[in-house]
Amino acid sequence: MMDGHVIRKAQIEDLEEIINIYNCSIFSKFETADTLKINWKKRISWFKNHKSETYPIFVYEIKGIVVGWISLSPYRKGRKALRFTIEISYYVHPEFKQKGIGSNLMEYVIEISRGLNYKTLLAIVLDKNVRSINLLTKYGFSKWGHLPNIADFDISECGHLYYGLRL
Numbered sequence: 001m002m003d004g005h006v007i008r009k010a011q012i013e014d015l016e017e018i019i020n021i022y023n024c025s026i027f028s029k030f031e032t033a034d035t036l037k038i039n040w041k042k043r044i045s046w047f048k049n050h051k052s053e054t055y056p057i058f059v060y061e062i063k064g065i066v067v068g069w070i071s072l073s074p075y076r077k078g079r080k081a082l083r084f085t086i087e088i089s090y091y092v093h094p095e096f097k098q099k100g101i102g103s104n105l106m107e108y109v110i111e112i113s114r115g116l117n118y119k120t121l122l123a124i125v126l127d128k129n130v131r132s133i134n135l136l137t138k139y140g141f142s143k144w145g146h147l148p149n150i151a152d153f154d155i156s157e158c159g160h161l162y163y164g165l166r167l
Contacts, residue, residue, distance in 0.1 A: 007108050010057035010069060015040055015047050017066040018059065021093045054116065055086070058108065060101050068092035070105040072113065075122055084119040090132075097131070106139050114167050121167065126151055127159040136163045 023037045050057045050071055060068040070090040076082045088109060092101045113121055123141060125132045145162035
């Protein structure tokens with residue numbers, strides 16, 4: 001990492017910026033299936049459910065400012081046979097895209113996932129999100145499934161892709 005750049009576990013104080021970055025992705029279109037801005041009250045339980053020892057959230061910080069984040073979440077929570085599979089989600093502030101932040105977060109979380117004894121990483125992305133697809137394939141993820149035209153954004157429909165990586 002360059003000077004002033006750090007990846008660290010998210011703290012509750014980071015939640016406002018995490019939400020801001022996520023809301024930017026909503027307005028960018030085709031980066032998330034959410035269409036309405038979210039607020040911190042709706043995300044507090046989400047944040048608390050990401051226990052740092054099993055399902056952490058990490059932020060990418062530049063000179064004290066959070067500019068990106070990545071989270072590990074249970075896939076199909078409560079289904080014991082899927083306990084070694086996790087879903088990853090990641091977002092970068094629009095002003096900091098194409099600067100290697102997504103790559104740094106991806107490399108970091110792949111190593112962390114191995115250390116947590118996970119066997120499979122899943123990413124679920126919209127099929128129009130070419131940047132995310134390119135990032136996933138760069139790190140060895142393969143397309144494992146496609147649900148065509150299930151997301152309706154009024155202006156157009158798109159599908160959901162499932163990308164997976166066996167560790």
